[in-house]
Amino acid sequence: MEELTSVHNQHVKNWKKLQTKKFRRQRGEYLLDGWHLVNEAVKAGILLRQLIGTADQLTAHRELVDRAAEAYVVTPEIMQHITETVTPQGIAAIVDLPDAHRVPANIQGAWLLLDRVQDPGNVGTMVRTADAAGFAGVVVGNRSADLFGPKVVRSMQGSQFHLTLLEGDLHKWVQDFKRIGAPVYGTQLNPAAQNFRKVHPGPTFALIMGNEGQGMAADLLAETTTNLYIPMRGDAESLNVAVSAGILMFQLNQELD
Amino acid sequence: MEELTSVHNQHVKNWKKLQTKKFRRQRGEYLLDGWHLVNEAVKAGILLRQLIGTADQLTAHRELVDRAAEAYVVTPEIMQHITETVTPQGIAAIVDLPDAHRVPANIQGAWLLLDRVQDPGNVGTMVRTADAAGFAGVVVGNRSADLFGPKVVRSMQGSQFHLTLLEGDLHKWVQDFKRIGAPVYGTQLNPAAQNFRKVHPGPTFALIMGNEGQGMAADLLAETTTNLYIPMRGDAESLNVAVSAGILMFQLNQELD
Numbered sequence: 108m109e110e111l112t113s114v115h116n117q118h119v120k121n122w123k124k125l126q127t128k129k130f131r132r133q134r135g136e137y138l139l140d141g142w143h144l145v146n147e148a149v150k151a152g153i154l155l156r157q158l159i160g161t162a163d164q165l166t167a168h169r170e171l172v173d174r175a176a177e178a179y180v181v182t183p184e185i186m187q188h189i190t191e192t193v194t195p196q197g198i199a200a201i202v203d204l205p206d207a208h209r210v211p212a213n214i215q216g217a218w219l220l221l222d223r224v225q226d227p228g229n230v231g232t233m234v235r236t237a238d239a240a241g242f243a244g245v246v247v248g249n250r251s252a253d254l255f256g257p258k259v260v261r262s263m264q265g266s267q268f269h270l271t272l273l274e275g276d277l278h279k280w281v282q283d284f285k286r287i288g289a290p291v292y293g294t295q296l297n298p299a300a301q302n303f304r305k306v307h308p309g310p311t312f313a314l315i316m317g318n319e320g321q322g323m324a325a326d327l328l329a330e331t332t333t334n335l336y337i338p339m340r341g342d343a344e345s346l347n348v349a350v351s352a353g354i355l356m357f358q359l360n361q362e363l364d
Numbered sequence: 365m366e367e368l369t370s371v372h373n374q375h376v377k378n379w380k381k382l383q384t385k386k387f388r389r390q391r392g393e394y395l396l397d398g399w400h401l402v403n404e405a406v407k408a409g410i411l412l413r414q415l416i417g418t419a420d421q422l423t424a425h426r427e428l429v430d431r432a433a434e435a436y437v438v439t440p441e442i443m444q445h446i447t448e449t450v451t452p453q454g455i456a457a458i459v460d461l462p463d464a465h466r467v468p469a470n471i472q473g474a475w476l477l478l479d480r481v482q483d484p485g486n487v488g489t490m491v492r493t494a495d496a497a498g499f500a501g502v503v504v505g506n507r508s509a510d511l512f513g514p515k516v517v518r519s520m521q522g523s524q525f526h527l528t529l530l531e532g533d534l535h536k537w538v539q540d541f542k543r544i545g546a547p548v549y550g551t552q553l554n555p556a557a558q559n560f561r562k563v564h565p566g567p568t569f570a571l572i573m574g575n576e577g578q579g580m581a582a583d584l585l586a587e588t589t590t591n592l593y594i595p596m597r598g599d600a601e602s603l604n605v606a607v608s609a610g611i612l613m614f615q616l617n618q619e620l621d
Contacts (some may be wrong), residue, residue, distance in 0.1 A: 230605050241597040264601070269424040304618075337614065344521070347489050350610035352605065357594065357611045361561075 108165065108172065110180045114188050118179060122159065122189040122201065128253045131166030131204055135227045137255040139200045140190040147175065147265030161186060161197035164306050168198075175200070191257060204255055205267070207274040214287060215311055217360045219275050222327055223318040224348060227252040231262020232349040233316065237270060240356040244271035246280055275314065281330045284313045291315065293323055293331035294355065296345055300336035304357055314359060365422065365429065367437045371445050373437060379416065379446040379458065385510045388461055394512040396457045397447040402429045402545060404522030406431065410459050418443060418454035423476075432457070451564070461512055464531040471544060472568055473500030477534050479584055480575040481605060483511040488519020490573065491604040494527060497613040503526035503537055534572065538587045541570045548572065550580055550588035551612065553602055557593035560612055571616060573609045 111119060124130040124308065125138045139145050149153065149171070158165075161183055165172055172178045178261035186195045219237045224230050230252045233246050245254075252259055254272050270282040284291045294300075315331065317323030328334055337346065337354060346354075367378060381387040382395045396402050406428070414431035415422075418440055422429055425562065429435045443452045474495045479582065481487050487509045491502050502511075509516055511529050541548045546568040551557075572588065574580030585591055594603065594611060603611075 150598055231422070232607060236603055236607050239594075239596040239603050255404040263606075269597075337496075338525075346496050346610065347519075350489060350493050350602070350607055353607035353611050354614045 108178045108180050111185060112182055114122075114185055118157075119181070119185055119189060121156075122199075125189075125201070126257055128256065131253075131255055135204050136201050137204050137260065138189065138257070139202060139260065140192055140257070141196045142198055144260070144265055145171070145198055145200045147268050148200060148202055149287040151268035153204060153268065155200040157201040158202070159186070159189070159199040164246045204259070205272065207254065207272065209273070211244075211271065214283060215287070217241065217310070217356070218243055218280075218284075218313045219245045219246065219352065219356065220280055220313055220315040221247045221251045222277055222315055222323050223250040223321075225246060225252055226319060227256050227258035228262050229319065229347075229349045230254065231259040231264075232271065233352045234259075234263045234270070234350065235266045236353045236356060238266035240353075240360050242270060242356065242360065244273060246275050246277065248275070248277040258304060278330065280313065281315075281327070285332065287311070287356075289313065290348075291330070292359070293317075293328045293334040294351065295328060295334040295336060296322060297334070298336060298338070300334040303335040303337050303358055306333060306340055306359070307333065308359055312359065314352075314355055316348055316355075319348050334340075351353040365435045365437050368442060368556065369439055371442055375414075376438070376442055376446060379414075380444075382458070383448070383514055385513065388510075388512055393458050394461050394517065395446065395514070396459060396517065397449055398453045399455055401517070401522055402428070402455055402457045404525050405459055407459060408525035410525065412457040412459060414458040414547070416446070416456040416458070418442070421454040423541050462529065464511065464529065466530070468501075468528065471540060471546070474498065474565075474568070474613070475500055475537075475541075475570045475615050476502045476609065476613065477537055477572040478504045478508045479534055479572055479580050480505060480578075481573060482507075482509055483576060484513050484515035485519050485574065486498055486562075486604075487511065488516040489522075491516075491520045491527070491529065492523045492581065492607045493606065493610045493613060495523035497610075497617050499527060499532060499613065503530045503532050503534065504564040505532070505534040534584055535587065537570065538572075538584070541568075542589065544568070546570065547589040548587070549612075549616070550574075550585045550591040551608065552585060552591040552593060553579060554591075555593055555595070557591040560592040560594050560615055561609075563590060563592065563616070565616055569616065571609075571612055573605055587588045 131137050155175040158178040281291050290308050291313045293315050388394050412432040415435040538548050547565050548570045550572050
């Protein structure tokens with residue numbers, strides 16, 4: 108195990124730079140911060156390319172060190188520097204970025220499509236909720252928050268190891284669903300859309316959630332099978348997008364009951 | 365209209381101090397930041413004790429100045445100082461804190477009770493969702509985030525003007541609901557609890573959400589009528605508390621359909 112004490116060390120600089128999307132793409136890697144995420148990766152059989160820990164943590168968990176390709180002992184200051192966490196747990200790992208552009212051979216199950224959802228916390232919470240609702244995957248369109256940014260990864264809480272996460276052209280995805288006869292549900296803050304409780308999809312369908320302020324893009328709304336609406340009382344104007352997504356996902360995907 | 369240019373002015377100092385719970389209690393006031401909240405207050409017939417705006421904004425909205433008890437022209441720097449917003453809209457108002465300890469003459473409708481929910485964004489989002497779901501009110505127990513802190517107020521998006529917000533002893537509230545024969549639903553991450561889709565309350569009931577990490581307090585769980593569980597797929601361990609609350613509130617309160 109190599110010991111690192113300076114934030115100017117090249118490894119440390121690289122780990123820090125993984126906070127940017129550009130560098131994550133370039134390296135094909137991202138960082139997991141904290142025990143929960145590292146344990147979830149191990150449970151999922153993901154290779155820990157680099158295990159990074161304070162002396163305390165690595166000494167107490169030798170078995171984890173043996174499973175990692177490389178291990179580095181770092182100071183608490185370095186840990187704070189690379190994780191931007193106020194009180195880091197003293198453990199982190201670098202793992203491979205999954206190929207976000209692989210195309211599934213055939214589409215099955217429930218999928219969540221995100222159209223320009225910008226808040227990383229919202230994106231991560233929706234992935235976590237999709238996981239809990241038994242969804243097969245999440246596809247983010249071009250202008251959504253990056254799936255492997257630090258805040259998204261924190262909010263996902265390891266759900267990236269349970270379902271398929273992809274990036275892609277949502278218009279193409281909508282066409283793919285429609286081609287196999289599976290419904291695509293858009294969401295629209297408009298009582299002219301269909302009450303979400305009135306639709307009962309089969310096991311394969313897509314649900315699209317839109318931007319926090321503007322909702323879904325008009326051209327995408329026009330391509331869906333049906334657009335859904337959550338009835339609200341008069342004074343409330345809208346719901347948080349992650350809350351709406353949760354209500355819709357657990358309504359549409361009731362196979363878990 | 366008085367013009368203020370220094371952050372050391374006593375008014376400015378007081379507005380800044382309204383970010384603390386202690387000072388809000390002492391003054392009986394809190395701050396609304398931005399057009400949406402100020403407009404919601406006016407729509408609800410709430411008196412604007414002090415209207416605070418940049419010269420641009422107040423000049424463009426003379427009608428609002430006439431409705432406020434006092435008005436102050438401030439610099440963009442002062443606005444940023446008192447709101448802690450990166451790009452403030454240049455309008456804010458001081459309004460009365462509602463009496464959070466008033467006791468309703470009789471309990472009616474759906475109520476959300478929060479047991480030690482600590483994240484201000486979660487508390488605000490749950491109030492906003494309760495509003496949209498047609499709930500009558502929200503009661504926070506002793507150790508939850510304060511209802512009128514800046515982050516909660518931002519997340520509520522004006523819902524405080526649409527439903528009743530109270531603080532209180534949740535044990536007493538549970539007894540009050542049970543006394544009138546209305547069900548009290550606790551929430552528990554435990555498949556031994558009841559599937560949330562299987563209960564069908566009448567118009568009056570209480571739903572309790574617990575702390576982000578630990579859930580509801582055991583003694584409170586023991587006092588409820590029934591504890592509810594949202595079935596999740598195996599790998600997901602939990603849902604964000606605000607997402608769970610949204611799923612439960614829209615399931616239990618279906619009168620809006």
